[in-house]
Amino acid sequence: NAGVTQTPKFRILKIGQSMTLQCTQDMNHNYMYWYRQDPGMGLKLIYYSVGAGITDKGEVPNGYNVSRSTTEDFPLRLELAAPSQTSVYFCASSAPEGRAGVGYGYTFGSGTRLTVV
Amino acid sequence: EDQVTQSPEALRLQEGESSSLNCSYTVSGLRGLFWYRQDPGKGPEFLFTLYSAGEEKEKERLKATLTKKESFLHITAPKPEDSATYLCAVQAGNNFNKFYFGSGTKLNVKP
Numbered sequence: 109n110a111g112v113t114q115t116p117k118f119r120i121l122k123i124g125q126s127m128t129l130q131c132t133q134d135m136n137h138n139y140m141y142w143y144r145q146d147p148g149m150g151l152k153l154i155y156y157s158v159g160a161g162i163t164d165k166g167e168v169p170n171g172y173n174v175s176r177s178t179t180e181d182f183p184l185r186l187e188l189a190a191p192s193q194t195s196v197y198f199c200a201s202s203a204p205e206g207r208a209g210v211g212y213g214y215t216f217g218s219g220t221r222l223t224v225v
Numbered sequence: 226e227d228q229v230t231q232s233p234e235a236l237r238l239q240e241g242e243s244s245s246l247n248c249s250y251t252v253s254g255l256r257g258l259f260w261y262r263q264d265p266g267k268g269p270e271f272l273f274t275l276y277s278a279g280e281e282k283e284k285e286r287l288k289a290t291l292t293k294k295e296s297f298l299h300i301t302a303p304k305p306e307d308s309a310t311y312l313c314a315v316q317a318g319n320n321f322n323k324f325y326f327g328s329g330t331k332l333n334v335k336p
């Protein structure tokens with residue numbers, strides 16, 4: 109099925125370890141995003157990309173890095189994991205802006221549940 | 226400060242008991258308001274986009290409306306399969322940083 113695929117689904121990291129969360133989409137969407145979701149909080153934007161080779165910071169970028177070498181892939185890198193990075197991470201994609209310059213609804217992946225201990 | 230607030234945090238309904246969820250926002254330059262459904266352990270699923278006050282969108286038992294300060298998601302004669310967390314999000318301006326999600330309303334529909 110077409111959509112956004114995230115791997116892994118679950119991961120436990122020790123403090124100070126690093127890892128990459130993978131995200132790939134097969135809808136030829138230009139725009140891709142990484143969000144984190146903490147209990148009782150709204151989704152917070154970490155990084156986003158408007159096309160291959162172009163990335164920019166969102167609301168909560170500290171401790172993370174991204175790259176976008178292809179339209180399909182948008183991996184999120186965690187360096188020196190900290191307990192504050194325990195969260196559920198969602199990757200999403202969307203087509204370019206539509207009516208009145210408003211973005212289309214996002215297609216989300218199923219998430220990666222990360223625990224840092 | 227730009228803000229999106231959803232209420233109630235949780236709502237329990239009997240099957241067939243209609244109700245409404247609220248999403249109030251304080252942002253400058255609203256460009257669009259989005260509703261999503263999120264099932265446990267899954268990513269949000271897009272439902273609607275509303276662009277201007279007075280606009281309405283419908284999908285099965287769901288109807289979304291928009292005013293200048295808030296949006297309502299009306300659920301008519303809900304079924305247990307409508308149980309989920311409903312999220313609203315607001316886009317203010319063209320900057321993707323100006324895209325704010327509310328914390329959601331968890332809906333539980335009992336048979």
